[in-house]
Amino acid sequence: MQAEMALPKDIVVGSDDSIYIADSSAHRIRKLTPRHN
Structure with missing residues (x-):
């Protein structure tokens, strides 16, 4: 995974x-979903 975040x-x-990651500086919540193979 490659992602840029201002202030996680x-x-x-x-x-x-x-997985939910709150980035307070960018005012965003990033959602990562698992891959099931």
Whole structure:
């Protein structure tokens, strides 16, 4: 994974194993989903 974030502030893992990253400086929440092979 390659991503740019201004100021990552918090990380949460959802019940479906998705990862949510709060970027407080950019006012965004990034969602990463797992790949199941």
